Amino acid sequence: xxxxxxxxxxxxxxxxxxxxxxxxxxxxxxxxxxxxxxxxxxxxxxxxxxxxxxxxxxxxxxxxxxxxxxxxxxxxxxxxxxxxxxxxxxxxxxxxxxxxxxxxxxxxxxxxxxxxxxxxxxxxxxxxxxxxxxxxxxxxxxxxxxxxxxxxxxxxxxxxxxxxxxxxxxxxxxxxxxxxxxxxxxxxxxxxxxxxxxxxxxxxxxxxxxxxxxxxxxxxxxxxxxxxxxxxxxxxxxxxxxxxxxxxxxxxxxxxxxxxxxxxxxxxxxxxxxxxxxxxxxxxxxxxxxxxxxxxxxxxxxxxxxxxxxxxxxxxxxxxxxx
Amino acid sequence: xxxxxxxxxxxxxxxxxxxxxxxxxxxxxxxxxxxxxxxxxxxxxxxxxxxxxxxxxxxxxxxxxxxxxxxxxxxxxxxxxxxxxxxxxxxxxxxxxxxxxxxxxxxxxxxxxxxxxxxxxxxxxxxxxxxxxxxxxxxxxxxxxxxxxxxxxxxxxxxxxxxxxxxxxxxxxxxxxxxxxxxxxxxxxxxxxxxxxxxxxxxxxxxxxxxxxxxxxxxxxxxxxxxxxxxxxxxxxxxxxxxxxxxxxxxxxxxxxxxxxxxxxxxxxxxxxxxxxxxxxxxxxxxxxxxxxxxxxxxxxxxxxxxxxxxxxxxxxxxxxxxxxxxxxxxxxxxxxxxxxxxxxxxxxxxxxxxxxxxxxxxxxxxxxxxxxxxxxxxxxxxxxxxxxxxxxxxxxxxxxxxxxxxxxxxxxxxxxxxxxxx
Numbered sequence: 001x002x003x004x005x006x007x008x009x010x011x012x013x014x015x016x017x018x019x020x021x022x023x024x025x026x027x028x029x030x031x032x033x034x035x036x037x038x039x040x041x042x043x044x045x046x047x048x049x050x051x052x053x054x055x056x057x058x059x060x061x062x063x064x065x066x067x068x069x070x071x072x073x074x075x076x077x078x079x080x081x082x083x084x085x086x087x088x089x090x091x092x093x094x095x096x097x098x099x100x101x102x103x104x105x106x107x108x109x110x111x112x113x114x115x116x117x118x119x120x121x122x123x124x125x126x127x128x129x130x131x132x133x134x135x136x137x138x139x140x141x142x143x144x145x146x147x148x149x150x151x152x153x154x155x156x157x158x159x160x161x162x163x164x165x166x167x168x169x170x171x172x173x174x175x176x177x178x179x180x181x182x183x184x185x186x187x188x189x190x191x192x193x194x195x196x197x198x199x200x201x202x203x204x205x206x207x208x209x210x211x212x213x214x215x216x217x218x219x220x221x222x223x224x225x226x227x228x229x230x231x232x233x234x235x236x237x238x239x240x241x242x243x244x245x246x247x248x249x250x251x252x253x254x255x256x257x258x259x260x261x262x263x264x265x266x267x268x269x270x271x272x273x274x275x276x277x278x279x280x281x282x283x284x285x286x287x288x289x290x291x292x293x294x295x296x297x298x299x300x301x302x303x304x305x306x307x308x309x310x311x312x313x314x315x316x317x318x319x320x321x322x323x
Numbered sequence: 324x325x326x327x328x329x330x331x332x333x334x335x336x337x338x339x340x341x342x343x344x345x346x347x348x349x350x351x352x353x354x355x356x357x358x359x360x361x362x363x364x365x366x367x368x369x370x371x372x373x374x375x376x377x378x379x380x381x382x383x384x385x386x387x388x389x390x391x392x393x394x395x396x397x398x399x400x401x402x403x404x405x406x407x408x409x410x411x412x413x414x415x416x417x418x419x420x421x422x423x424x425x426x427x428x429x430x431x432x433x434x435x436x437x438x439x440x441x442x443x444x445x446x447x448x449x450x451x452x453x454x455x456x457x458x459x460x461x462x463x464x465x466x467x468x469x470x471x472x473x474x475x476x477x478x479x480x481x482x483x484x485x486x487x488x489x490x491x492x493x494x495x496x497x498x499x500x501x502x503x504x505x506x507x508x509x510x511x512x513x514x515x516x517x518x519x520x521x522x523x524x525x526x527x528x529x530x531x532x533x534x535x536x537x538x539x540x541x542x543x544x545x546x547x548x549x550x551x552x553x554x555x556x557x558x559x560x561x562x563x564x565x566x567x568x569x570x571x572x573x574x575x576x577x578x579x580x581x582x583x584x585x586x587x588x589x590x591x592x593x594x595x596x597x598x599x600x601x602x603x604x605x606x607x608x609x610x611x612x613x614x615x616x617x618x619x620x621x622x623x624x625x626x627x628x629x630x631x632x633x634x635x636x637x638x639x640x641x642x643x644x645x646x647x648x649x650x651x652x653x654x655x656x657x658x659x660x661x662x663x664x665x666x667x668x669x670x671x672x673x674x675x676x677x678x679x680x681x682x683x684x685x686x687x688x689x690x691x692x693x694x695x696x697x698x699x700x701x702x703x704x705x706x707x708x709x710x711x712x713x714x715x716x717x718x719x720x721x722x723x724x725x726x727x728x729x730x731x732x733x734x735x736x737x738x739x740x741x742x743x744x745x746x
Binding site: 072074076077094155178267268269271273283287290 | 414415418421422435436439440442443444445528529530531573574575577578587709711712713715716720723724726727728729730735738742
């Protein structure tokens, strides 16, 4: 476009008028069209990817939840539209209340502990002692292990008959606890396992956030005689707020949808003592011999909706912080 | 604006690159499409390749089963392409494939799945294909029979019985022959416990496996699946609950699959284990003397047990010309000559009397299993069909609720009955 602008003053005095003016215009247009095409070509792969892997599955899920699917109509593809019936069915189901409650408890308790422990470890490792890098690397192991390995290991450790946790408690004269077999403990046990898995994620992000806090601030605070706790409260924590916000939001979305861990450890049981919306959705869709795709998809929609609400909340908080 | 500050060629080059990238994505997309197209045409036309699915990922192409499948294809004059899925996966995979119009030519599925697939309208009747099922035992083929039409040929059957550890029983002073009903079994467990050993392992997990293991007791009390909350059902659940509460059975039965339950028994600490035919090979390796008795009914005699095992089914194809070859393949797989080695490999009881006699001749230890299978019932038999899954799920939930102590057996089964009725 700069070229076109440079051209114009040179040609305008020639006053050959209409024809060359039109030439310049069409040249400019051609340029603009081409650059727009280029932009489009760059965006196309991304759009194609998003459409194929996000929009279409979402649409399919919504479609599944709004139609009355039986196995027959699923195969034939002629399920009648049923509006909110599936959602009504799911909301009326006696499993809904407990599943919702478990999801919330699971998510918020997990996140609170993951964040606090992750932050404590990040501050700890930020002090650059000799073994810090090695230890920090070791703390990442839960993240590197395939989930099926860590979940099965936790499940063995928590086994009521031969698990190492009960074996350990036995030395202190504590009676064996039915970690995964008692309705009072099952949810706690999966939360403990999930906290362990989530700590490295919080540690890594918060640690990188700490790196961005200028050391001068601490020096100045130290000169002013601020204690370690005051330094943390007045410097570290406020300056870490944006990083904390995104850590918590990502943690929330990850934790809301945790399915494999619970499924491997308890399958939502005993009864439905540790079932969350995610495991219930799977249970409905794939857990029995006769799949109920409609209600299963409806539960999935509700989960997405919850995640969306928190996402919007995050954006709003962020805007207010920036303003 | 930034591009224009560069040489005038830059935008073109960029456009070219972008176009290349776009073309790249498109070709990769069409490549996927092409892939599915080619598989479509190979299963759609009367080409040389037929597809075969089974739930036996433990057997690879070099195993006896893998070779048998290949040879049955060769005999029918086609190449039979075998794919093995996890058994819990196969039903859903089949539904999806049918929806996409590329169901396999032949598919082996777990027997309670047959009625679901029939409900979906994706299986052919054996009579329409002209398959002969006369020699198959009625109660075994019953699981695949809906409205008097059968939709598959059983490859073999398995069921449940009680394995016992001879050493533990004799140390506790229990004669296995004295276990004839629930009371004598509970008394035996009590003796074992006071002798310092553990009683019985079973699987009460919250999946179909849990229902499968509970059914012998439920039916043994005279229970009816359409009335889960009857006094008979409550009696069966109370029996299990009592065993767990009094420590005759471990608490982790709630988490046990049939495999982990077997592993507990294989430690040699347990007197009894409710388990299936398929553990016979492992029992030989367990390193202690074992015996087998039928699961007792509440008031004596053998309890009816559920049949397990897979059916050979033929999913509906658009190209009906394929059925002739398919029929040859199914006939080959289920011929008496092939059933014998197959059921020996799978450790199943054959579905026909002739092959059963042959099996017992080869291995007399199978005798109690043959009689157990003869007394077994299909879970989906008796007109239940696809109602069974909607009953089974509340049932295993009730078992879990009662054994974990969150509800009484009566309350748990009341809840189960009301949710089973809702479907």
